[in-house]
Amino acid sequence: xxxxxGVVRQLxxxxxxxxxxxLRRSLGFSQNESIEIFTDxxxxxxxxxxxxxxxxxxxxxxxxxxxxxxxxxxxxxxxxYFLSGSxxxxxx
Numbered sequence: 001x002x003x004x005x006g007v008v009r010q011l012x013x014x015x016x017x018x019x020x021x022x023l024r025r026s027l028g029f030s031q032n033e034s035i036e037i038f039t040d041x042x043x044x045x046x047x048x049x050x051x052x053x054x055x056x057x058x059x060x061x062x063x064x065x066x067x068x069x070x071x072x073x074x075x076x077x078x079x080x081y082f083l084s085g086s087x088x089x090x091x092x
Contacts, residue, residue, distance in 0.1 A: 002043065
């Protein structure tokens, strides 16, 4: 559900806007944090960037493995494949 904040900002010559500090604080945005941009019809939606699993895309239970997010399900499937030593269950 979209709700109005009552804040209006103008785009600068480079197309940038400044998000008010009160809004950033209330939504928990930190300095230098990545934000994902979506569109919904004629609306622009900003969301904290939450990188998903490199294999299936889910961000649920994702863990960092050598700098890459991998969900526990995919990690478990890959581990099972290598532990089994069989090509019968090849997940690739």
